Amino acid sequence: AAGVIQSPRHLIKEKRETATLKCYPIPRHDTVYWYQQGPGQDPQFLISFYEKMQSDKGSIPDRFSAQQFSDYHSELNMSSLELGDSALYFCASSLAGYGYTFGSGTRLTVV
Amino acid sequence: QQPVQSPQAVILREGEDAVINCSSSKALYSVHWYRQKHGEAPIFLMILLKGGEQKGHDKISASFNEKKQQSSLYLTASQLSYSGTYFCGTFSGGGADGLTFGKGTHLIIQP
Numbered sequence: 001a002a003g004v005i006q007s008p009r010h011l012i013k014e015k016r017e018t019a020t021l022k023c024y025p026i027p028r029h030d031t032v033y034w035y036q037q038g039p040g041q042d043p044q045f046l047i048s049f050y051e052k053m054q055s056d057k058g059s060i061p062d063r064f065s066a067q068q069f070s071d072y073h074s075e076l077n078m079s080s081l082e083l084g085d086s087a088l089y090f091c092a093s094s095l096a097g098y099g100y101t102f103g104s105g106t107r108l109t110v111v
Numbered sequence: 112q113q114p115v116q117s118p119q120a121v122i123l124r125e126g127e128d129a130v131i132n133c134s135s136s137k138a139l140y141s142v143h144w145y146r147q148k149h150g151e152a153p154i155f156l157m158i159l160l161k162g163g164e165q166k167g168h169d170k171i172s173a174s175f176n177e178k179k180q181q182s183s184l185y186l187t188a189s190q191l192s193y194s195g196t197y198f199c200g201t202f203s204g205g206g207a208d209g210l211t212f213g214k215g216t217h218l219i220i221q222p
Contacts, residue, residue: 033209042113042198043153045209056208090152099143099155100210 002026004103006091012109013081021076021106025093031055032074033100034066035090043090049074050096081110112137114201116213123189123220131184131216133199142175142182143200143210146193153198156184186218194220 005024013019025032031050035043045058049068060066063081068074078085086109092100114135121129133142141160145153159175159182170187186193196217200210 035209042212042214045211048209058209058211097141099158100145100153101155102152104152 004091004093004101006089006103006106008106009104010107010109012111014111015081015083017081017110019078019081019108021078021089021091021108023074023076023091023093023103025072025074025091026101027072029072029093029095029101031094031096032068032072033092033094034060034074034076035092035102037088037090037105039087046076078108083110086110113211114142114199114213116197116199116216118216119214120217121219123218125191125220125222126188129186129189129218131186131197131199131218132181133183133201133213134179134181135201137180137201139175139177139180139201141202142173144173144182144184145198145200145212146195147198147215148195189218189220191220191222194218 007022033048034046037043046060047066048056052068064078066076088105088107090102090105092102094100114133117132143158144156147153157173161177173184175182196215198212198215200212202208202210
């Protein structure tokens, strides 16, 4: 069965650089979510999209933005990167109101 | 508001039972349960909706007490594969809102 695909798996960036993370949800899933997880922490909700429209916003910094495209893939754009942005970034998809399927994540390291 | 999970950690021998609790101060629409192994994506276990129904598959089940805004996850006859961090996720709305996860319960199963 198709899963949620995230790319890249690993990313190393320097401070103040920009990063773009991509997510390809499971076909026919109408909702995409982005989460940030620091080492030993719980996943923190960033933002969600329902049918390509922004649906809910969590603790997403103003330096971050996201969008969902006509083919349903989503991108998380992160600018002016800080050391504290180093984390695992998960994308998940679902049918609205149902359980999430998470991608394998992108490990971002800011140096 | 973040749900509160207890206990923070549990160490069991294979075959023993465990209960993990999740409570919220806000009225809940549903409760999700996920298991995450180190460095991997969270895996969806089950969703509990308002109504207090108990769900389960295999030797893992859960209940949701709507009046108390509490959910409990029951693992019976634990197997080595049950090791990991268990997160409950809650939201008070419906549809495409993002889940707020608890801080997690670390479960270690020893042979």
